[in-house]
Amino acid sequence: MAAVQQLLASPSPAPAPVSSHHINTSASADMELDSASNDPVMIDSGLMKGAPQTGDSRIAVIVYGQGQEHVVSTFAEVLGKPVKLKRQFKDVDHEDEGFVIGLALQEAKNDVEERDQQLLVAINAHCISPHSQLMAKPRTFFISTTFPDVHAALPNLDILTVGADAVEIRVDLLREPRGDGTFSDIPSLSYVGQQVMLLRQRTELPIIFTTRCTKENGKFPMDNPDLYYEYLYRAVQWGVEYIDVELWLPEHIRKKLYEKRGNSRIMSAFHDFSGTFKWPSQYAQDVFVRSKQYADIVKMIAIINDHNENFELEYFRSKIRAQYPDAPPLSAVNMGEIGQFSRTLNTVFSPITHPLLPIIAAPGQMSTAEINGALALLGQLPKKYFYGISSAAARSIAPRAPFYEKCFNELGLPHQFAVVERQHNNPSGIQSWCNQRDFGGAYLDPGLSYQTIMKHNPWFSTLRNGQGPTLSEAAQGIGIIDTIVVKPAGSSGSGSESTSTPPSQYSGSMQPGGQPALAPNTSLIFDNASWRGILSTLTRDLAPSAYFGRTAVVLALTADDAAPVFFALKALKMSKIYTVGFRTPSGLARNAPPIEQFISMESLQRARSVTDNRAPFVIISALGRGKSNIVGMMLRVFGAAGPTGSSNTKKVFLNLAEAASQQKNDPIAVAEQSGFTAYDAADVAAFTTVESLRLLVGQNVPYSFVRLASGRNLF
Numbered sequence: 255m256a257a258v259q260q261l262l263a264s265p266s267p268a269p270a271p272v273s274s275h276h277i278n279t280s281a282s283a284d285m286e287l288d289s290a291s292n293d294p295v296m297i298d299s300g301l302m303k304g305a306p307q308t309g310d311s312r313i314a315v316i317v318y319g320q321g322q323e324h325v326v327s328t329f330a331e332v333l334g335k336p337v338k339l340k341r342q343f344k345d346v347d348h349e350d351e352g353f354v355i356g357l358a359l360q361e362a363k364n365d366v367e368e369r370d371q372q373l374l375v376a377i378n379a380h381c382i383s384p385h386s387q388l389m390a391k392p393r394t395f396f397i398s399t400t401f402p403d404v405h406a407a408l409p410n411l412d413i414l415t416v417g418a419d420a421v422e423i424r425v426d427l428l429r430e431p432r433g434d435g436t437f438s439d440i441p442s443l444s445y446v447g448q449q450v451m452l453l454r455q456r457t458e459l460p461i462i463f464t465t466r467c468t469k470e471n472g473k474f475p476m477d478n479p480d481l482y483y484e485y486l487y488r489a490v491q492w493g494v495e496y497i498d499v500e501l502w503l504p505e506h507i508r509k510k511l512y513e514k515r516g517n518s519r520i521m522s523a524f525h526d527f528s529g530t531f532k533w534p535s536q537y538a539q540d541v542f543v544r545s546k547q548y549a550d551i552v553k554m555i556a557i558i559n560d561h562n563e564n565f566e567l568e569y570f571r572s573k574i575r576a577q578y579p580d581a582p583p584l585s586a587v588n589m590g591e592i593g594q595f596s597r598t599l600n601t602v603f604s605p606i607t608h609p610l611l612p613i614i615a616a617p618g619q620m621s622t623a624e625i626n627g628a629l630a631l632l633g634q635l636p637k638k639y640f641y642g643i644s645s646a647a648a649r650s651i652a653p654r655a656p657f658y659e660k661c662f663n664e665l666g667l668p669h670q671f672a673v674v675e676r677q678h679n680n681p682s683g684i685q686s687w688c689n690q691r692d693f694g695g696a697y698l699d700p701g702l703s704y705q706t707i708m709k710h711n712p713w714f715s716t717l718r719n720g721q722g723p724t725l726s727e728a729a730q731g732i733g734i735i736d737t738i739v740v741k742p743a744g745s746s747g748s749g750s751e752s753t754s755t756p757p758s759q760y761s762g763s764m765q766p767g768g769q770p771a772l773a774p775n776t777s778l779i780f781d782n783a784s785w786r787g788i789l790s791t792l793t794r795d796l797a798p799s800a801y802f803g804r805t806a807v808v809l810a811l812t813a814d815d816a817a818p819v820f821f822a823l824k825a826l827k828m829s830k831i832y833t834v835g836f837r838t839p840s841g842l843a844r845n846a847p848p849i850e851q852f853i854s855m856e857s858l859q860r861a862r863s864v865t866d867n868r869a870p871f872v873i874i875s876a877l878g879r880g881k882s883n884i885v886g887m888m889l890r891v892f893g894a895a896g897p898t899g900s901s902n903t904k905k906v907f908l909n910l911a912e913a914a915s916q917q918k919n920d921p922i923a924v925a926e927q928s929g930f931t932a933y934d935a936a937d938v939a940a941f942t943t944v945e946s947l948r949l950l951v952g953q954n955v956p957y958s959f960v961r962l963a964s965g966r967n968l969f
């Protein structure tokens with residue numbers, strides 16, 4: 255996402271705040287470049303408020319990615335205007351008024367900076383679909399919500415979606431009240447639109463839009479296939495990530511939806527409730543072949559009569575993979591209690607339920623906790639030991655441990671989690687937590703520099719036949735390690751084999767995890783999750799493009815404290831960083847925007863006198879309580895200054911140090927008084943935890959659940 259926006263860095267004008275939910279995943283999410291609307295594609299505000307509004311009258315220029323020309327016509331249809339394709343921004347002139355203009359990203363980026371913003375509004379429709387990232391995960395789940403009204407789901411959505419990679423909205427199960435105590439036979443498109451928008455605003459997960467027909471355990475009538483087209487194509491226009499298209503629909507409808515799917519992905523769906531379906535049959539193979547023609551994922555689901563048919567499905571799965579290696583991924587399970595075994599074995603978008611849902615969406619559906627429990631029993635999910643290696647000070651700023659325990663419980667993971675104390679200024683001893691047979695991974699809070707870890711924990715150098723642990727790109731760029739990920743033998747992404755030889759320094763004393771010596775052929779990856787936590791916090795309420803080309807002030811005592819901040823600001827394509835309190839080593843500067851250290855009042859004055867978009871927009875402080883007067887001064891200095899009258903977007907302050915509430919100089923309070931939107935270490939810790947959980951156990955957990963589970967208020 256950030257990478258996409260980087261290509262089209264827009265220094266001005268700053269966009270209006272956009273919910274990060276919207277930013278992260280939806281196809282419409284990336285589309286904001288110049289728009290002043292919070293919700294450019296989802297639903298016209300006229301629909302919501304009753305009265306239609308004129309909106310922005312500038313020429314809409316849609317910047318599309320390679321092979322995505324069709325996105326332009328999707329916009330044009332929504333806006334009711336004809337399309338013209340052009341090459342560069344300079345080719346767009348007044349004669350194009352009344353048209354929607356499409357520009358290919360490759361060429362458009364050459365003159366995006368010079369575009370005439372009075373004349374046109376540039377919309378970045380080139381987006382990285384979450385699909386490829388999801389398909390790279392070893393296991394994915396989606397939760398089938400069955401609420402008649404999405405409002406009922408909202409209070410529990412955080413818990414419902416723990417462990418889910420996508421949320422299905424069963425449009426056929428929505429019940430639109432008519433106002434006289436009855437409900438319409440099928441929910442109207444405007445009602446469905448509102449329901450989708452509600453969900454979109456409350457979850458960062460991709461949405462699956464399903465109109466399940468009456469013959470396949472749903473409620474959508476089957477007499478008019480065109481109705482399906484109307485609803486499903488509208489979902490494409492709304493930017494819904496996945497569209498469930500049933501295989502029984504006429505081929506011309508499936509084909510058209512596939513061809514016009516824009517940034518959405520098609521999930522072909524086939525359910526057989528007859529009880530006579532057989533996985534080894536030619537018919538089953540024909541179903542797959544027909545499905546794959548117009549699909550990004552093929553879903554096949556059947557009622558079976560005998561437990562052995564679960565094994566037949568597994569054989570079918572492997573046969574299909576071998577025979578059609580280039581076909582879309584297959585998501586296939588059996589229904590009913592007998593079929594539950596197959597639900598534990600399916601790895602692509604397994605449908606899940608949750609005890610808090612009003613009904614299960616299909617017979618035999620299981621929750622993530624049940625699936626993980628079954629996998630653990632079958633020996634497919636062995637118990638591992640995870641550690642939070644932290645200092646007392648870090649725990650008091652933002653305790654992360656309670657969340658891990660709650661999360662493992664909620665997900666039914668068999669793992670054990672323990673917080674272990676790292677003495678202040680004593681980085682040795684980390685190796686003994688990692689060199690255990692059942693070591694699952696660890697986070698370090700605070701993180702430590704790579705050199706420090708390696709110097710004080712020589713066992714790590716013995717891994718991979720002396721090559722040491724693998725470093726992720728972020729860990730390399732930042733130099734600080736805060737996450738140690740285990741890659742079991744044979745899993746992708748791991749380096750070559752490691753050694754289990756205990757280091758000579760290793761005392762052999764047993765840790766809570768049990769047996770010493772990491773399993774042979776296991777790789778360790780040193781990673782950094784904090785920069786993502788910082789990035790996600792900064793983009794929680796603002797689109798990444800709000801930061802492009804702008805400048806930041808970073809206050810810290812050491813370059814190590816600033817390193818993840820630099821990496822995040824680089825990802826946001828900020829144009830310059832002013833630093834206070836530390837010198838930046840050249841290695842770190844290479845992975846950061848240009849840096850200028852405030853060394854005198856003059857240099858500060860110079861930055862303050864800038865009145866355009868290059869005036870500092872973000873202030874990030876890692877200075878502790880004792881230095882809050884300096885932070886306060888910076889906030890007052892740069893809060894007052896700024897671009898004159900260019901935007902309503904508030905500047906941003908992020909306090910990475912311990913909150914000093916009730917103190918006279920509490921930086922958060924000063925920031926708010928000085929007109930900043932303020933975030934603190936707890937926000938970053940929650941987002942960092944989300945990221946480290948993804949890295950360590952591959953599970954997706956919503957940020958808001960982390961905040962709740964950590965016993966903190968969300969807002």
Ligand SMILES: O=C1C[C@@](O)(C(=O)O)C[C@@H](O)[C@@H]1O
Pocket residue numbers: 398422424464466498523525553555589605606615616617619
């Ligand atoms: O297609 C599927 C799978 C499902 O039928 C199941 O068996 O879990 C549940 C449906 O909601 C979903 O659309």
